[in-house]
Amino acid sequence: MTSRDFTDYIHHIGDRTGLFLAVAAHTGARRTLYPGSYLDLTPSYALPDVTYLDSDPRARKAFADPAGALALAGLHRHYPQDPEITFVPGDYTRTLRELPEARWDLAVSLYAGPVSEHVTRCLKPGGWLLANNSHADAGLAHLNPAYRLAAAVHHRAGRYRLTTGNLERYLQPKASPHPTREQLHATGRGIAYTHPATAYLFRHAPHGHRRTEAPG
Numbered sequence: 134m135t136s137r138d139f140t141d142y143i144h145h146i147g148d149r150t151g152l153f154l155a156v157a158a159h160t161g162a163r164r165t166l167y168p169g170s171y172l173d174l175t176p177s178y179a180l181p182d183v184t185y186l187d188s189d190p191r192a193r194k195a196f197a198d199p200a201g202a203l204a205l206a207g208l209h210r211h212y213p214q215d216p217e218i219t220f221v222p223g224d225y226t227r228t229l230r231e232l233p234e235a236r237w238d239l240a241v242s243l244y245a246g247p248v249s250e251h252v253t254r255c256l257k258p259g260g261w262l263l264a265n266n267s268h269a270d271a272g273l274a275h276l277n278p279a280y281r282l283a284a285a286v287h288h289r290a291g292r293y294r295l296t297t298g299n300l301e302r303y304l305q306p307k308a309s310p311h312p313t314r315e316q317l318h319a320t321g322r323g324i325a326y327t328h329p330a331t332a333y334l335f336r337h338a339p340h341g342h343r344r345t346e347a348p349g
Contacts, residue, residue, distance in 0.1 A: 136201035138172060138191075139205055143172075149176075151291070151293045152332070153175055154178075155286070155293040156179075156239070156261075156286075157179045157180050159295050160239055162260075163180070163182055164183075164236065165180045165182065165237060165241065166239070166240045166241070166256075167183060167185050167186065167240075167241040168187075168229060168240070168241075168248045168251070170185040170241070171191075172192060177216050177218055178211060179212075180212075181214055181216055181217060183217070183219070184219040184220075184221060185219070186223065186229070187225075188222065188223055192222075193220075196218075199220070202218050203215075203216055225248060226251055229252055230254075236255060237256055238260050239262075240261070240262050241263050241264075242265070242270045242274075243263070243265050246270065247268065247273050247318070248270055249270050249274040249277060250273060253277075253337065257337070258337060258339050259336065259337060259338075261337065262334070262335040262336075262337060263332055264332060265332040266333070268321055269318075269323045272304065272317050275333075282303060282334075285300065285332075285333055286332040286334060288331040293331070295334065303326065303333065304326055305326060306325065306326060306327070307324075
């Protein structure tokens with residue numbers, strides 16, 4: 134495979150560079166971990182050091198020769214240094230257990246299942262989790278005492294914007310009460326919230342938990 138495999142996939146799903154640029158600006162993250170990444174290389178356009186993890190053979194093949202990924206990331210990067218890219222093959226529900234603890238600043242969970250429940254040990258205290266709710270992972274993170282909501286991410290007219298005010302209105306179900314962890318796992322689907330967002334940014338808070346983080 135060549136760098137075209139990455140670009141074809143990015144064109145198919147939509148370019149998420151703006152999302153990762155907004156998250157990078159807000160968090161100051163350097164090391165990023167992306168379980169279930171498949172061929173989405175756009176984090177490396179915004180963040181200088183990204184570890185991708187996926188079990189799909191096409192992802193393994195695409196990352197087997199890192200030259201194509203590095204060249205593409207270098208062409209589109211929004212930071213001064215050369216990109217650093219690592220690929221870890223395997224199912225994240227098992228492979229994340231083998232990675233170092235407390236090494237990464239940011240973890241990404243997009244359309245990949247309950248990443249939040251497996252990636253916590255890899256995040257530094259005070260690190261960040263970016264999650265959407267396609268497979269209920271934002272809901273699972275909301276219920277997890279290791280995380281607190283820090284921002285809601287909105288996507289309008291091709292631009293991404295992070296909201297840090299009035300966070301208590303987010304992740305409130307239209308039909309109360311909020312499903313339990315077991316119920317979310319049983320359905321594998323996100324629920325409808327009164328104020329939905331494109332994605333949610335959580336802060337890793339292993340020694341205490343608040344549902345939301347105050348602005349600033």
